[in-house]
Amino acid sequence: MENKNLKGKTIIVTGANRGLGKAMTYAFAKMDAFVYMICRDPIMGKQVEKEFIDQGLNVGLKIADLEKIEDIGNVYNEIAAEKEYVDVLINNAGVNLEEPETRIENLDLNILKRTMDINFRGLLYTCQKFLYLLKNAPEARIINFSSGLGQLTVPRMGYYPGYSISKTTVNALTKNLAYELKDTNVKVFSMDPGWIKTRLGGPEAPLEIEEGIDTTIYLVTEPAENLETGEFYKERKILGW
Numbered sequence: 001m002e003n004k005n006l007k008g009k010t011i012i013v014t015g016a017n018r019g020l021g022k023a024m025t026y027a028f029a030k031m032d033a034f035v036y037m038i039c040r041d042p043i044m045g046k047q048v049e050k051e052f053i054d055q056g057l058n059v060g061l062k063i064a065d066l067e068k069i070e071d072i073g074n075v076y077n078e079i080a081a082e083k084e085y086v087d088v089l090i091n092n093a094g095v096n097l098e099e100p101e102t103r104i105e106n107l108d109l110n111i112l113k114r115t116m117d118i119n120f121r122g123l124l125y126t127c128q129k130f131l132y133l134l135k136n137a138p139e140a141r142i143i144n145f146s147s148g149l150g151q152l153t154v155p156r157m158g159y160y161p162g163y164s165i166s167k168t169t170v171n172a173l174t175k176n177l178a179y180e181l182k183d184t185n186v187k188v189f190s191m192d193p194g195w196i197k198t199r200l201g202g203p204e205a206p207l208e209i210e211e212g213i214d215t216t217i218y219l220v221t222e223p224a225e226n227l228e229t230g231e232f233y234k235e236r237k238i239l240g241w
């Protein structure tokens with residue numbers, strides 16, 4: 001992955017039908033990678049897949065609701081039947097289901113459970129399932145979408161406690177998994193895209209989608225020896241936890 005030609009690489013992007021996931025799918029397919037788009041909504045997924053295929057890009061749609069473990073297993077089986085290995089897994093799909101006034105003291109446990117099931121459990125199971133195909137690659141990377149709200153070593157930047165805790169948990173997963181895989185070909189990163197104008201980020205966000213995917217492009221295209229596994233990246237640099 002020394003240059004920005006990703007021909008021959010297979011990349012999986014979860015939550016690929018809109019926001020940062022759609023933009024990353026486009027960017028990597030433009031670099032000649034084959035990109036599996038994992039989407040929850042089949043209608044929107046098919047629309048976006050067609051939009052990209054009409055532009056001559058190599059993408060393949062797979063449908064999974066990451067809240068449902070069996071969906072992840074089914075998508076894994078489909079991809080394993082088509083590919084001997086996967087080079088990059090981008091765990092981008094995520095939700096913030098909380099109202100701005102949510103605090104720990106009024107946090108709804110059902111909303112917390114859904115948030116953790118999607119942002120953490122689904123992400124963890126996706127890693128578990130695809131590890132075999134990643135280990136088969138000559139050199140592989142897992143990129144976990146976290147958030148500045150998941151950081152523990154800085155002053156709080158906002159509320160959304162359940163979302164924040166789910167992202168801190170993603171960071172803990174990155175650290176643990178990177179340690180387990182330290183002697184393998186698979187590097188594992190967390191990243192914070194910044195505050196980006198998407199449905200999740202909202203219209204007040206200062207940054208555009210292209211700025212939000214820059215660090216992912218870096219983590220996918222930079223030579224492996226320049227990247228530290230088990231670290232948390234933002235703006236192409238290692239961020240504190």
Ligand SMILES: NC(=O)c1ccc[n+]([C@@H]2O[C@H](COP(=O)([O-])OP(=O)(O)OC[C@H]3O[C@@H](n4cnc5c(N)ncnc54)[C@H](OP(=O)(O)O)[C@@H]3O)[C@@H](O)[C@H]2O)c1
Nearest residue numbers: 015019020040065066093094145147195196198199200201
């Ligand atoms: N935007 C920001 O300011 C910001 C800041 C820090 C971190 N992030 C992180 O960046 C990632 C991408 O966010 P975004 O801003 O691009 O958000 P977005 O525009 O709201 O897109 C979220 C994507 O995740 C998918 N998704 C949600 N729940 C899913 C599920 N159960 N199964 C499968 N897919 C699911 C959505 O699919 P549907 O269309 O089916 O809902 C959508 O494709 C998230 O992990 C987010 O936490 C974003």
